[in-house]
Each structure stands twice: as C-alpha cells, then as structure tokens.
Amino acid sequence: MTYRAKFEQELEDLKLELIKMGDIVISNINDGLKSFLSMDITLAEMTIKKDKMVNDYEKTIEKKCLQIILKEQPVAKDLRLITSVLKMITDLERIGDHAADISKMTIFMQKSLKPYVIPHMKLMTEASQKMIKKALDSFVKQDLGLANAVINDDDEVDAYFEEIKGIVAEAIRHNEIDADYALYMMMVAKYLERISDHAVNIGEWVIFSVLGEHNHNVIF
Amino acid sequence: MSKNKKRMIKDGILQGITYLSSTVSLITLLAIVLFVFGRGYKLLNFDLIVENFESQGYVADLFDDFIFCDCPATIDLSDDFYYSEKWGIALSDGTDLLGKNIIEIEYIHPDSPFKMVQDKGIGEEPIILRTDYDIIRIAFEDYPTALSRYGAKNMIDSLNANNSIREIEFRTKGGGVRGSILTTIYLIGMTLMIALPIGVGAAIYLNEYAPINRITKLMRSLIETLTGVPSIIYGLMGLAIFVPLTVNLTSATGGNLISGALTLAVILMPVIIRTTEESLKVVPDEYRQASLAVGANKTQTTFKVVLPSALPGILTATLLAIGRIIGESAALVFAIGTSIKDDVSLTGKSTTLAVHIWAMMTDEPANIELSATIAIIIIFIVVILNIIIKIISSRYLKQKMGASS
Amino acid sequence: MNCSIEKNIIVENLNLYYGTKQALFNIDMEIPRNKVTALIGPSGCGKSTFLRSINRMNDLIPKCRIDGSITYCGENIYGQGMDVIDLRRKVGMVFQKPNPFPMSIFENVAYGLRCQGVKDKIELQKTVKKALVDAALYDEVKDRLKENALSLSGGQQQRLCIARAIALSPDVILMDEPTSALDPIATAKIEDLINELKKDYTIIIVTHNMQQALRISDFTAFFLMGELMEFDETSKIFSHPKHQKTEDYITGRFG
Numbered sequence: 042m043t044y045r046a047k048f049e050q051e052l053e054d055l056k057l058e059l060i061k062m063g064d065i066v067i068s069n070i071n072d073g074l075k076s077f078l079s080m081d082i083t084l085a086e087m088t089i090k091k092d093k094m095v096n097d098y099e100k101t102i103e104k105k106c107l108q109i110i111l112k113e114q115p116v117a118k119d120l121r122l123i124t125s126v127l128k129m130i131t132d133l134e135r136i137g138d139h140a141a142d143i144s145k146m147t148i149f150m151q152k153s154l155k156p157y158v159i160p161h162m163k164l165m166t167e168a169s170q171k172m173i174k175k176a177l178d179s180f181v182k183q184d185l186g187l188a189n190a191v192i193n194d195d196d197e198v199d200a201y202f203e204e205i206k207g208i209v210a211e212a213i214r215h216n217e218i219d220a221d222y223a224l225y226m227m228m229v230a231k232y233l234e235r236i237s238d239h240a241v242n243i244g245e246w247v248i249f250s251v252l253g254e255h256n257h258n259v260i261f
Numbered sequence: 262m263s264k265n266k267k268r269m270i271k272d273g274i275l276q277g278i279t280y281l282s283s284t285v286s287l288i289t290l291l292a293i294v295l296f297v298f299g300r301g302y303k304l305l306n307f308d309l310i311v312e313n314f315e316s317q318g319y320v321a322d323l324f325d326d327f328i329f330c331d332c333p334a335t336i337d338l339s340d341d342f343y344y345s346e347k348w349g350i351a352l353s354d355g356t357d358l359l360g361k362n363i364i365e366i367e368y369i370h371p372d373s374p375f376k377m378v379q380d381k382g383i384g385e386e387p388i389i390l391r392t393d394y395d396i397i398r399i400a401f402e403d404y405p406t407a408l409s410r411y412g413a414k415n416m417i418d419s420l421n422a423n424n425s426i427r428e429i430e431f432r433t434k435g436g437g438v439r440g441s442i443l444t445t446i447y448l449i450g451m452t453l454m455i456a457l458p459i460g461v462g463a464a465i466y467l468n469e470y471a472p473i474n475r476i477t478k479l480m481r482s483l484i485e486t487l488t489g490v491p492s493i494i495y496g497l498m499g500l501a502i503f504v505p506l507t508v509n510l511t512s513a514t515g516g517n518l519i520s521g522a523l524t525l526a527v528i529l530m531p532v533i534i535r536t537t538e539e540s541l542k543v544v545p546d547e548y549r550q551a552s553l554a555v556g557a558n559k560t561q562t563t564f565k566v567v568l569p570s571a572l573p574g575i576l577t578a579t580l581l582a583i584g585r586i587i588g589e590s591a592a593l594v595f596a597i598g599t600s601i602k603d604d605v606s607l608t609g610k611s612t613t614l615a616v617h618i619w620a621m622m623t624d625e626p627a628n629i630e631l632s633a634t635i636a637i638i639i640i641f642i643v644v645i646l647n648i649i650i651k652i653i654s655s656r657y658l659k660q661k662m663g664a665s666s
Numbered sequence: 667m668n669c670s671i672e673k674n675i676i677v678e679n680l681n682l683y684y685g686t687k688q689a690l691f692n693i694d695m696e697i698p699r700n701k702v703t704a705l706i707g708p709s710g711c712g713k714s715t716f717l718r719s720i721n722r723m724n725d726l727i728p729k730c731r732i733d734g735s736i737t738y739c740g741e742n743i744y745g746q747g748m749d750v751i752d753l754r755r756k757v758g759m760v761f762q763k764p765n766p767f768p769m770s771i772f773e774n775v776a777y778g779l780r781c782q783g784v785k786d787k788i789e790l791q792k793t794v795k796k797a798l799v800d801a802a803l804y805d806e807v808k809d810r811l812k813e814n815a816l817s818l819s820g821g822q823q824q825r826l827c828i829a830r831a832i833a834l835s836p837d838v839i840l841m842d843e844p845t846s847a848l849d850p851i852a853t854a855k856i857e858d859l860i861n862e863l864k865k866d867y868t869i870i871i872v873t874h875n876m877q878q879a880l881r882i883s884d885f886t887a888f889f890l891m892g893e894l895m896e897f898d899e900t901s902k903i904f905s906h907p908k909h910q911k912t913e914d915y916i917t918g919r920f921g
Contacts, residue, residue: 045918114877116904119917252907261905473728548766552725555778555830556755566767566776 048113055105055126056181062098062130063177065091066137067170073143074166077229078159081153085144092136095137098132118231118250121261125250129180132239132246136142139232139234139239146232150225158205159228165201165233168194180247190253191244198237205230270362291493297640301633307391308632312437313603318397318428320381320610321388327374334368342367343417349373350420352396353411363395366431381428390431397430400423438635441617445519445642447605448613449586451522453528456582459526461575466550467534469563485521485529496592499524503596513608521597525589531583536581540574541567576654587639590615616638669772674868675720675838678798680734682712682719682892684727689715693734702860702869704883704900710918712892713872717840720810720870721757722750739781739837762843764823766815766830769808774815774826778834793833801829802859821852825859835906839863841871845878857882863875865903876916880904888912 069091076085106127109115115123172194179187209226212218216228249255330349338344344351355363369375369390380386398500399416400406401423409415420426471477503520507513513520544567552562568575594612599620602611613622618632675697682690690712695883697703705713715724722743724730735742743753755778767776775794776784784790794811798804803825807818815826824844831839841860845853860869860882873879879886880900887897896903896912908915914920 044920110888114916116876116880116916117907117913173753266874332752418880545765547761547763548767550726550759551767551827551830552777552781553726554721554759554761555781555834556751557778557781558751561781565781570768664761 046242048115048119050120051105051109051113053124055102055109055123056107058098058102059126059128059129059133060177060181062094062095062102062133063173065095066133066140067173068141069095070166070170070233073140073147074162074189074229074233076144076147076195077150078162080147080150081149085147088144089113089141092141095134099134102126102130102259121192121250121253123176124261125246126251128246129243132242134240139236143229143232146225146229150222151221152253158208158230161201161205161208162233163228165198165205165230168198168201169233169237169240172198172237173243174249176240176243178225180250183247183251185248185251188244188247191247192241195237198234202230202234253260268325271273272477272574292641297633297636299633300630301637304630304638308434309437310442310538310638311439312434313644314435314437314440314601315426316395316432316435320428321378322381322415323426324377324379325375325389330368330370330373332372334370334544336368343413344368345420348420350375351466352416354413355395362410362412363446366390366392366394366396368392373395375429379419380439380557383506393434394431395434399429400427401425402427414416436601436631437612438603438617441601441612441614441635442638442642443605445587445613445615447518447607448525449583449646451518452525452586453579453582454573455522455527456529457501457575457579460530460578461537463530464534464537465563465568466543468538469559469567484531484534485531486618488535491591492528493591493595495524495528496574496595498527499592500595507608511608516596516598516610518597518607518611521593524596525586527590528589528592529585532585533578533582535577537571537575540571540577543569543574544577574659576650576659580650581649584643587613588615589613590619594619614642614660621655673787674739675870676737678737679718680719680732680736682724682733683731690719690894691891693894694885695894695897697870698869699868700864700866701884702864702871702882703885703887704879705870705872705887706874706879706915707889707891707895708915710875711889713887713889714842716889717842717870717872718759719842720838721754721759723754723759725750734915736800755834756836757840758834758836759840760824760827760842760844763837764820764827766818766823766826768814768816769824770812771815772811775829775833778830780836788870794829796906797829797833798826799826800826800832800863802855803829804863817853819858821848821855824852824856825847828856828859828863832863836867838868840871841869843872844872846874852877876904886917890915 071090072084072091075081076088092131099210108121109123110120113119145195172191175187175194178184179191206227209215209218209230213223243257249260251261253259282662291421329347331351332348333346334351336343338351339353342351342353350373351364351368352364353367354366369392375390377387377389380388394410396416398406398408399419401419402425404419404423407419467477467481471480500516500521503523507517507520507523508515511517511519548566548570549562552566553559557565590613593616597612597616598610599612599616600610601617601620602609605611614635618635621628621632621635672786675695676692677695677697679741680690680693681688693716705717707713708784718724719732720738720743721737722762725734731746734743737743738753738757741748758899767777770776772794775797776790779793784793792815795804798807802821806822807813807826810817815823824847828839829846848856857878863869871883873881883900885897886900886903888895888903888907888911896907896909898908903912904916908913911920
C-alpha cells in the first residue's frame with residue numbers, strides 16, 4: 042500500500058516540471074549560440090522571447106513548492122528535495138537569462154563572426170548543456186556520483202574559456218579583430234562559463250538533497 | 262424513487278409509534294392525577310393533616326355567668342345553615358368521614374355564650390369551641406335532648422326554646438392523618454439512615470475495590486435478583502426476623518417502626534447498591550488516574566474524587582428510595598401493622614400514609630374520597646422532599662465544587 | 667535519591683507484558699535531565715505504555731507485568747521498597763484529555779498537597795498560586811479560583827492539569843498527548859509552557875504530531891511495534907534518521 046500517494050505524485054510532478062524547464066533552458070542556450078554564430082537576428086529575438094517561458098516556469102515551480110511545504114509539511118529528505126528544487130530553479134532561471142544574454146549579443150554585434158573561435162564555442166556550449174542535463178538527471182535519480190561528475194566537468198568548460206580567451210587575446214595582439222568585436226566574443230564565452238557554474242550549483246543542490254550537505258557544510 | 266417512498270413510510274410509522282406511546286403515557290398520568298385530585302380535593306384541608314385520627318369527645322357546660330348574645334350574624338351565612346340569634350351560633354347538617362349524620366358548628370358569634378365552654382371533666386378547663394367540631398347532643402333541663410340524628414334545625418329550635426342548657430357533648434372531627442404522616446417521615450429518615458451507608462458502602466466496594474471474579478459476579482447477580490423480589494416476601498421476612506428481634510431487644514410488643522425501617526432498608530439496599538454502582542461506573546476513569554498520578558492513594562481517590570463525582574447518582578438513588586418507602590405498603594402491613602395511631606413512637610404500631618390508604622380501603626364501606634386525599638398528600642410530600650434534596654445537593658455541590666457557570 | 671546526575675531516568679532492558687501479549691521489547695534508553703523528550707510512533711506502538719511505566723501507572727492494569735529496570739535518580743522504580751505514591755509525586759503526569767476534578771480551580775491544584783497531608787492554609791495558598799503562575803494560568807483565573815474547574819476552556823483545563831502536577835514540585839512531568847484534544851491556539855500556549863517548564867523539569871511527552879515534536883522536543887524516541895527503533899536528538903531524527911523505518915514514519919510513508 043502506498044502512503045501519501047498525492048504527496049508522492051506532487052513530488053513527481055515537481056521533478057517533471059523541473060526537467061521541462063531544464064529542456065527549454067538547454068534549447069535556449071542552443072538557439073542563443075546558433076543565432077550568435079550565424080548572426081540570425083530573428084532566431085535571437087525568438088530566443089529572448091522564449092526566456093519568458095523560463096521565467097514563467099520558475100514562478101510556477103516556486104508556487105508549487107510553497108504549496109507543498111504548506112500543505113504537506115515535509116520533513117527530512119522530502120524537505121531537502123523541495124528546498125533543492127527551490128534553489129535549482131533560481132540557477133536554471135539564471136542560465137536562461139544567460140542564453141537570452143547571448144542572443145542579445147547577436148543583436149548588438151550586427152556582424153559576422155570570424156571563424157576561429159567557432160569550434161571552441163560550439164564545444165563549450167555542448168559541454169555546458171551536457172552539464173545541465175547531467176545535473177538534472179542526477180537530481181531525478183538522486184545520484185550522487187552523477188552530481189559529483191557535474192562539478193568536475195566544470196574544469197573542462199573553464200579550460201575552453203581559457204583557450205578562447207587566449208585566442209582572442211592573440212587576435213587582438215595581432216590586430217586581427219577590433220575591440221568591441223573581441224569584447225562581444227569574450228562576453229559570450231563568459232556567459233557560457235557562467236552557465237556551467239550554475240550547472241555546478243545545481244549539482245551541489247542535488248548533493249544537498251541527498252546528504253543535507255552543501256559545499257561540505259551540513260545545513261540540514 | 263419507490264425505495265425512497267418505502268423508507269419514508271417506514272420512518273413515518275416508527276415516528277408515529279413514538280408519538281402515540283408518549284401521548285398514551287401522558288394521558289394515563291394525567292388521568293391518574295385528575296382522578297386523585299378530582300376525588301380528593303374536597304376533603305383536602307389543613308386540619309386533615311394536623312388532626313388526629315381518633316376523634317376526641319368532650320362533655321361541657323356553659324359558664325354560670327353567661328349572657329345571651331341576641332345578635333345577628335356578622336357574616337353572610339349559607340341557606341343550609343341554621344342560626345340562632347339568641348345564642349349566636351349557626352349549625353348545619355353534615356356527614357362525617359365515615360358517612361354518619363352529624364351536626365357541624367358552622368359559625369359562632371364573638372359574643373356568643375358558646376364561644377367558650379367549661380369542660381365537665383376533672384380540671385373544669387375552659388374550652389374554646391371551634392367551628393369544625395361536631396355536636397353530638399345538647400341536653401336541657403326539662404326538655405327533650407337535641408340529638409345529632411334529629412338534625413340541625415331541631416337543635417336550633419330546641420336552643421331557642423330554652424334559656425339554659427344542662428350540658429353539651431361535642432367532639433373533634435378526627436380522621437386526620439397526622440400520625441401517618443409522622444410515621445412516614447420517621448420511616449423515611451430511619452430507613453435511609455440504615456440503608457444508605459450500607460448500600461453506598463457496598464456499591465463502593467463492588468465498583469472500586471472488589472476483584473473481578475466469580476464471587477463478585479455472583480454477588481452482583483444476587484443483588485439484581487433481589488431487586489425483583491416482591492416486597493411482600495420482604496414483609497414476611499420482617500415479620501419473621503425483625504419483629505421478634507425488636508420485640509426481644511426493645512419494649513415493643515409487636516410490629517413497630519424499627520422493624521419496619523429495617524425491613525424497608527433490606528428492600529432498598531439492592532436498589533441503592535445498583536443505582537450507586539451505576540453512578541460510580543460512569544465516573545470517568547480519568548479522574549481516578551489523575552488522582553493517583555498526583556500521588557493520592559486508593560482511599561483518598563475513592564472518597565475525595567470518585568464519591569463526590571457520583572453524588573448526583575447517589576441522590577437519585579436516595580430519591581428512588583424515598584419514593585419506594587412512601588409507596589411501600591405490602592411489606593409494612595406485616596412489619597409494622599395496620600393500626601392507625603396518633604401517638605407515634607419508635608416501638609409502637611403505626612401506619613404510613615400508604616398503609617393508611619390500605620386501611621381506609623379495606624374498611625366497609627371503602628372510603629375512596631379520603632384515600633384520594635391522602636394520595637394528594639403523598640404526592641405533595643414526595644414533591645417537597647424532592648425539592649429539599651435538590652436544594653441541599655445543589656448547595657453542597659456549589660460549596661464543594663465551586664459554582665459552575 | 668541522587669538526582670543530580672545528568673541522565674535521571676535510565677531504562678534498561680525493559681520488557682512489558684499484558685497477560686501473554688508482550689507490549690514492550692527490550693527498551694534501553696537514557697532520558698536526559700531538564701530536556702524535553704518526545705515519544706513518537708504509530709498508534710499501538712507502545713509509547714504510551716512506556717510513558718505510563720515510568721510512573722508505574724501501568725500498575726493499575728491487571729495482568730500487566732514488567733521485566734528489566736527503570737532507574738530514576740539512581741533507584742530502580744520497580745525495585746523492592748519503592749514507594750509508588752512517592753514516585754508519582756516526583757514523576758507527575760498530564761493526560762490526553764484534560765481531566766480536572768469536578769471541584770473548584772483552587773481545590774484541583776491543592777488536591778495533591780491535601781492528599782499529602784498539607785493542612786496549613788497559607789502554605790496551600792502560596793503553593794497553589796505558584797503552580798498556577800508557573801502553568802501560565804494564574805492571570806486568567808485569579809478572580810475565580812472558587813469556580814468549578816469544569817467551567818474553564820479546554821486549553822485552560824489542560825494548563826490547570828499541568829498546574830496540578832507541578833504543585834507537588836515534581837522532577838519529571840510525563841505528558842500523554844497533552845494537546846491532542848485542543849485547538850491550535852490552546853496548543854500553542856501549552857507548547858510555550860512546555861518550553862518554559864523544561865528549565866526546571868524533565869519532560870517526556872507522547873505526541874502524534876511530528877511538527878509538535880519538532881517544535882518542542884530536544885530528543886525524540888521513535889517506537890515501533892513495542893520496540894525503540896531510534897532515539898536521538900530531535901534535529902537529527904527529523905533530518906537524518908538512521909533507520910529507514912523512522913524515515914518512512916516521519917515522512918508519512920509508513921508501510
């Protein structure tokens with residue numbers, strides 16, 4: 042016999058909503074970068090619009106969490122789970138913002154991208170997206186190993202960022218690109234790097250939801 | 262739909278039965294009360310309650326220095342009354358409680374020579390003639406004696422024809438129930454004094470202390486059986502045990518109040534035990550636990566908490582007992598006897614009101630009116646006692662337990 | 667009695683039987699002094715039975731038998747020469763349903779003292795007043811001490827019962843679901859009171875309300891089927907229970 046079937050259902054629904062929100066965020070990152078790389082302003086504007094969906098999701102999930110806390114008075118692992126969801130949606134929302142920021146860069150830059158950083162950026166994006174996916178996956182599965190992997194993966198993205206930084210610096214030194222162009226490039230790279238940082242945060246909240254520890258501090 | 266209708270009909274029938282039965286019981290009760298009051302109210306007066314049953318006869322003479330009244334009546338007299346202005350006295354024909362013709366004094370003028378007469382007995386005490394006395398005869402010098410059977414008119418005429426009398430014989434009305442009322446009250450007091458402590462004590466033992474085993478179970482069922490035994494059997498027991506016992510121990514010579522009270526106590530004990538035990542049973546166990554939890558022992562718990570809480574129930578038992586005492590007749594016929602007495606003593610024979618009725622009804626002819634009157638008195642006593650006990654208990658509860666608002 | 671020790675109730679290997687049915691199995695527990703210890707668990711798990719064995723209220727139940735020992739202040743309460751009356755004065759109890767006696771408010775609180783033989787009026791008045799003040803009831807009833815206790819509200823009645831217990835200046839107060847019959851405001855008042863009382867008393871409370879256990883207790887014991895599954899600090903029990911059964915119970919997934 043199952044106890045608190047409704048509560049269990051609500052928790053499942055919560056996880057599902059979170060995954061859906063994550064999917065939109067990931068596709069927004071994809072579209073954002075695509076628009077940036079191909080100077081597709083229409084796509085960029087669409088992506089910015091899609092970010093509103095992410096914000097709506099955040100609000101919806103927030104509300105649901107509060108409702109569950111109010112009605113079910115969760116303790117122990119249930120309380121940790123809901124708390125971590127509340128924390129994770131903030132990170133996801135920030136990731137969504139960064140995807141929209143990348144799209145904004147497309148609109149600001151107004152010119153084509155030189156080809157040399159494109160492969161790195163693509164790789165970097167892929168790596169960040171993978172991190173987000175992994176983080177959410179680890180949450181659904183409550184898998185500590187996967188969550189720790191996400192935290193470790195951050196080094197890879199940081200390495201890409203360093204590489205892009207090096208290439209851009211080299212190009213500036215050789216006067217191959219103008220200053221604002223270089224700045225836009227760096228900002229997009231920085232956004233991608235921030236996205237991976239938020240993915241790390243999500244991973245950390247997953248660890249909290251399992252262990253009650255956040256950055257090795259026991260908080261619940 | 263039809264199911265619904267069926268159910269409604271069923272409900273209606275069941276409800277109808279309850280209405281019907283309550284109406285029937287109400288009508289029955291009303292009929293009894295109406296019968297009793299209808300038959301009895303005529304004889305109901307204060308004298309009946311304070312008068313002796315035995316009537317007291319007097320033979321008296323007028324004082325030597327009497328003067329004629331020669332005065333008209335100061336109040337309006339009924340047409341049935343015969344008034345003598347000369348003597349200032351009004352008489353009428355009537356019948357006594359046993360149905361014999363008598364002449365009743367209806368009115369005496371304040372200046373009448375009959376206002377105060379002189380007893381011809383030893384002390385020559387003055388007697389104030391009262392309007393409720395019956396005149397048996399008035400004898401004159403050289404004139405036929407006016408007897409009560411010749412009627413009031415004859416007596417007034419005789420009086421008017423004479424200037425003095427030789428003697429007047431009269432008697433108090435009698436037939437009063439004072440003695441029976443006293444007996445009833447004595448009996449209530451004595452029986453309760455015996456039965457209540459024993460009954461309540463036994464109930465406390467059974468409910469609070471007795472182990473749950475076969476013996477206590479047997480005891481309980483015995484007590485229950487005893488409540489169903491006809492009281493005449495208890496009466497026989499009283500006659501067989503208590504009457505000889507009291508005769509041996511006291512100055513009593515036959516059935517007496519003490520043996521009656523003992524017999525009634527035996528009848529009532531099962532009732533008191535049962536009722537008290539029921540009321541002890543409904544005292545919430547929480548009270549006992551709370552008491553024990555603050556370090557009270559069993560005795561303190563029982564007497565300080567449980568018993569006061571059961572007090573309303575015990576009072577109910579008392580009221581039931583009083584009702585039973587007042588209503589009991591069969592057992593008392595054996596245990597006290599049926600002789601109606603005016604001087605009530607613990608060791609003498611006397612009757613309660615109920616037995617008084619019994620005695621009246623076994624007389625020839627049966628006196629239904631007087632019986633009904635006594636019944637009214639009984640009802641009245643029961644009501645009064647109920648009210649007194651309610652007042653006492655509410656006072657006690659208030660004092661003991663604080664006012665509950 | 668040596669009551670200065672830190673852990674003033676030590677339960678060792680306690681087994682309790684109702685006739686042939688065993689209700690408690692090998693309970694080992696050390697209840698700390700001047701702390702609130704909550705006993706939780708599903709109905710019929712033995713927590714109330716355990717509570718009642720601490721002041722020997724189970725003695726009232728025929729055929730109840732106990733093995734093992736409960737040591738209070740260094741003395742086995744089931745040992746020979748233990749005065750039950752004395753024990754119950756030291757270990758007070760508050761019940762699930764407010765159960766003031768049908769007497770005046772004053773008499774209710776004075777009852778235990780009177781049973782102890784205290785006759786001095788001034789002393790009685792002083793103690794009753796202090797108990798009522800300590801039970802946070804005095805201000806509400808000071809003008810009607812002579813009134814029947816049953817005229818009080820449920821919450822007031824329960825605080826009166828607490829006053830009745832603390833009038834005897836006990837050491838330990840056992841509470842058997844003291845707020846289960848009360849509304850939330852009355853409950854909150856009792857909880858506040860418990861918080862105050864724990865400065866001076868060791869409190870052991872049975873509760874079905876997890877949130878209440880969380881709010882008021884320092885330690886929590888989880889009982890299941892007559893066994894003590896887990897006993898730990900309340901914060902640990904409600905965040906990281908060691909036992910899967912405990913977690914299932916507190917998160918409401920007991921099965």
